Amino acid sequence: MRTFSAVTLPDPIALDDDLLVHGDNLDVLGRLPAGAFDLVYLDPPFNTGRAQERTTLRVRADPEGGRTGFGGRRYATEEVVRRAFADVFDDYLAFLGPRLERCRELLAEHGTLYLHLDPRESHYAKILLDDIFGRDCFLNEIVWAYDFGARTRRRWPAKHDTILVYVKDPAAYWFDSEEVDREPYMAPGLQTPERAARGKLPTDVWWHTIVGTTSRERTGYPTQKPEGVLRRIVTASSRPDGWCLDPFCGSGTLGAVAAQLGRRFVLVDESAEAIEVAGARLGDARAA
Numbered sequence: 001m002r003t004f005s006a007v008t009l010p011d012p013i014a015l016d017d018d019l020l021v022h023g024d025n026l027d028v029l030g031r032l033p034a035g036a037f038d039l040v041y042l043d044p045p046f047n048t049g050r051a052q053e054r055t056t057l058r059v060r061a062d063p064e065g066g067r068t069g070f071g072g073r074r075y076a077t078e079e080v081v082r083r084a085f086a087d088v089f090d091d092y093l094a095f096l097g098p099r100l101e102r103c104r105e106l107l108a109e110h111g112t113l114y115l116h117l118d119p120r121e122s123h124y125a126k127i128l129l130d131d132i133f134g135r136d137c138f139l140n141e142i143v144w145a146y147d148f149g150a151r152t153r154r155r156w157p158a159k160h161d162t163i164l165v166y167v168k169d170p171a172a173y174w175f176d177s178e179e180v181d182r183e184p185y186m187a188p189g190l191q192t193p194e195r196a197a198r199g200k201l202p203t204d205v206w207w208h209t210i211v212g213t214t215s216r217e218r219t220g221y222p223t224q225k226p227e228g229v230l231r232r233i234v235t236a237s238s239r240p241d242g243w244c245l246d247p248f249c250g251s252g253t254l255g256a257v258a259a260q261l262g263r264r265f266v267l268v269d270e271s272a273e274a275i276e277v278a279g280a281r282l283g284d285a286r287a288a
């Protein structure tokens, strides 16, 4: 594996080794070869785009105030910054949009994109992806359900993430269900012993624990995703030796799984800490 910093970044970047790249992914994605990737997995932070700030005036009665109103009463005004709800999403989509568009270009004709979000913004991103890929390229909405942490009593405790899956070409995409790990049937007694022993193909709802504090795979990087979830994605949607890309790699989970499964990878993150953690995890052979 080679590691590049934003300063040493070649243009174009050749896919001659697994890569760990430090830099803004928009810049890095532009230097990668189009059509080269079986799989792109994106796990962006929520709300990265700067929210637009709108200023409004708040008026209150104040005998010392600088404004005179009805009946000679004095008022003071102050500026209040309001953050409009819709703007937050507009800005988030403005951040994601160009990155998703470029990721689509980087996919091979048989390629698949997985966008990992939480239910607060996944519906906005789905409309954006319909626009970029075409509605007929929507493959799945995967629910990753976990069961960990505090439980509010004020609503149904939110314990799932949403992973949106789009393919470049609905007639040509790669999907290997045979290699995917299987699950126990809910009612194994209703199956033949052979079928019960083999288990069933997972559906679009995946129960999988988070990375626990004592887990062997834990790196300490916040927001680290479990290898089990990524293993399914990489197994089903990339070919042996195929190239996998993670533009928001964090601790490098996609790379770790790709290496275990005999795939090639390109990982990108703008955080020096992420590059440090992912580099240590993946066995760093640093370039100059």
Ligand SMILES: C[S@@+](CC[C@H](N)C(=O)[O-])C[C@H]1O[C@@H](n2cnc3c(N)ncnc32)[C@H](O)[C@@H]1O
Binding pocket: 023, 024, 025, 026, 043, 044, 045, 048, 221, 222, 223, 224, 225, 226, 247, 248, 249, 250, 251, 252, 253, 254, 268, 269, 270, 271, 274
């Ligand atoms: C949710 S974390 C990814 C966690 C990762 N899937 C894992 O298993 O460790 C999102 C990552 O995106 C990175 N990031 C945010 N904006 C970025 C940008 N414009 N370019 C590259 N990386 C970015 C952050 O530094 C953070 O490490």
